[in-house]
Amino acid sequence: MIGQSILRFEDDRLITGLGQYTDDIKIEGQTYAYFIRSEHAHAKINSIYTQDALSSPDVLAVLTAEDYLNQGYQGIQHVPNPADAVDSSRPSFSIAKNPQYFVNLHLPLAHRVVRHVGETVVMVIAKTVLAAKNAAEMVVIDYEVLDAVVKADDALGEAAPQLWPQVARNVCHEETFGDLERVEEKLRHAAHVIERRFINSRIVNAQMEPRSAIGLYDEHQDSLTLISGSQGVNKQKQCLLEALKLRDDQVRVICPDVGGGFGPRTMLYPEQLAVAWAALRLKKPIKWRGERSECFVSDYQGRDQIIHSTIGFDHNGKIVAVKNTWLANIGAHSVSFVPPSNGMRIMTTVYDIPQACVNIKLVYTNTVPTGPYRGAGRPESHHVMERMLDIAADQLHIDRIKIREINLIRKDQLPYRSPMGLTYDSGDFVANMQQTLQMALWSDFPKRKQESISRGKLRGIGLANYVEAPVGAPIERICLSLKDNGHLEFITGTQSQGQGHETTFRQVIHHYLGFALEDIIFRSGDTQFVTKGGGTHSDRSMRIVGTLIQNASEELIARGKSIMAFIHRVESKEVQWMNYRFEITKLGLSMTFLEMSKALNSSEIDLQTLKTELNIESPLLQVIADFKGRIPAHPTGCAVCELEIDPQTGEVQLLNYTSVDDVGQVINPLIVDGQMHGGLAQGLGQALSEGYYFDSQSGQVLSGSFMDYGVPRAGRIPPLRIKFSEDPTLLNPLRIKGGGESGITPATACVFNALANAMNSNRRDEIPMPATSSVVWTYLQTIKETHE
């Protein structure tokens, strides 16, 4: 069953329109919320006039931050500083000694100041959406517009507008990782030093389901329920109960079907808190469905990192040291510092680099808060490393492959400890690259280039090696419990947003316990029964839950053996688990879990004595397995992209994309393939079409819809040649590494290497990202001008 392309359990409802996303849920007597959002990037709120709106038909309430704060509630505590990638008991950034470190509480509605376009300011509740919208038109907000700053480097300037009075020059935290002195020493003595600045562009999550939320208050129980799509209910619940100062047993968070996650839906949103608060306040069910134009200015966004890289090489092209400075644009609120944290750990990627350091500044700006978006910091680091190698190869007159061969970590160096503290236990980096090059017909490229030239086209080829590191929530829980009808209930704290957990976890449970897939009841996404869990992000789910299923299965089998031994009055060591049955060979007896469940339900067994003998308080065949910490795993591989540019229009046509990916053992090839395609599409989108543009003076968003933000359409992905390889990890029983981010991690790097190759531009400034046809055409004109 493991390794088979089992068709998905979730599909029957989703292909017939019977999926249930948040907005599909209708609650008796539900009322509707509509948010008035800031039209300014930065402004003082002098006054908010709500009287006319309040007296407009069918309106129940018009609420502002004052109303919220007057009730004694507080903003969301996001805990943006993540658990460290290696030692998860400590935070990634050492903030304790930084007096300027300031994490703001994220209010559901802006109080006194708005700090980004799209920030929620007023919430109107009415009997219909239309009544709420009509009333919103009557709210008058008197803004005093302030100067705005949208770019991280601009925000550092002395004259730059300051977002939070506590944070001078908008730098919330600055920290240097690695040994700066030794790196600088190495760079001083390096034969060659290459420098380059990279702007990794801002990304809009653009999951297809606009965020929605339903708040419910139960007067009898004095309890609050939030129904809302997310990437993990437990974190959302924690943030919600802290903000509203409720007890653990007063808050329930339910996540129905989710229309795409990709990272940003891990954190709680102001609208979710606002809807929950309003339900509590008005004692009415309240629903909100975001519109796409709201998504574009309020869904937490990705990337937007400026990285300046300096790499020293010896005479042979071997890297002696890397020094990066990293400006992370965190947006207007401190929601997450995950991307720079991940990027720091993985900065030397698959190369054997003796010394490295990075200085990171976390910078507030008048933009939508940023956070993890598929890959979260890893694609950024790989982009820098792989571009730098191509630039160095050009300047040092070394072949692009050769310079990589010189620097790749060889298999005989494993386990390899990187200067940033990661230990790679497995991964055949050299073989992956060689295989990819062969599959991509790399050596025949010059012929193909000639052919393109004859048609007036510029052809380029690029490659990128990659490796990832395990991060994410360092806790997880599952529960396996045998039901009276012989079905096995499986509860997990991870939560699918399209990854097919209902299918793949069943496959793993079948592998260990033999239950038919149909006899496994899958449950997740509701804090009423998911008592603990980290949710789904960062390639963590199968690696951690697969391990927990193995642990819990072992325990369940041990229990079964004891029960069988009790029933037949033998020593439990005389019971064997063979072919998914409990067997007592000398008695010629055997029993399945189903039969055991029936036996336990019959009156013949003295359950009380059995429980006492086994010293078990919970149901006899129920096992809870907990995990805390990290399971290191390093998905790795190589990608090659070949493309053609039409110099007349600047249009980039991707010709093919090849990759060899070591995701560890593949549980379901169909699903892993799908993850590769999806990650790749998002990577190619960032590389070529997804541009989120601002007016840098006013901070106004210029690309706030699908008409001007280029989410890839059908046809963006070129013909693919993808092959899985595996150099097994021994650090988890199923040998899982992870496949959700393999597609995206090398994607922009390999496209930009191919673009620079096509335009022979490694000695020039970087091509701006995304390389839309207009960007490429303009870039080609500057090349022409300098030649003339």
Added chain:
Amino acid sequence: MITSTLQINGQQVSHQLPDETLLVELLREHQSLTGTHVGCDTTQCGACTVEVDGKILKSCTLLVAQIDGSQITTIEGLSSNGHLHPVQEAFKECHALQCGFCTPGMIMAISHFLKDKPQELNDEIIIKALEGNICRCTGYVNIIKAFKTAALKMYPDLQMLTEA
């Protein structure tokens, strides 16, 4: 207020509705046919695609007042007598969906395209047919595969052109 009578998935329904009611609102709020999704409100993403009088349209920008008396097919009405439509089958077999949110609109658009036998089919034609529908999860690779699989299920002798 308007009075509207429509045939939805073969059933006649009449409603008294505010003038500005959109078809998607009628389907979701009044008929509880929530398989038709709202992904953008502005005809850009295709999640709300339904069939109206044999034409494929985006229900998020269509007023009910415009289509009185029409016949509507939604994703819920696509399978018949408990049998999935070949496009639905192909979506499952080819793993053409992940989160599933764009899926009903995709399936409606594709099943409409395949209603009449195409003269020929290749990637270019398929990509053009998918112009109005956005998916963020799949990269479209398996959607294109499902398109072809469904086409061959419906028309086994269909000429499938391979790309050069």
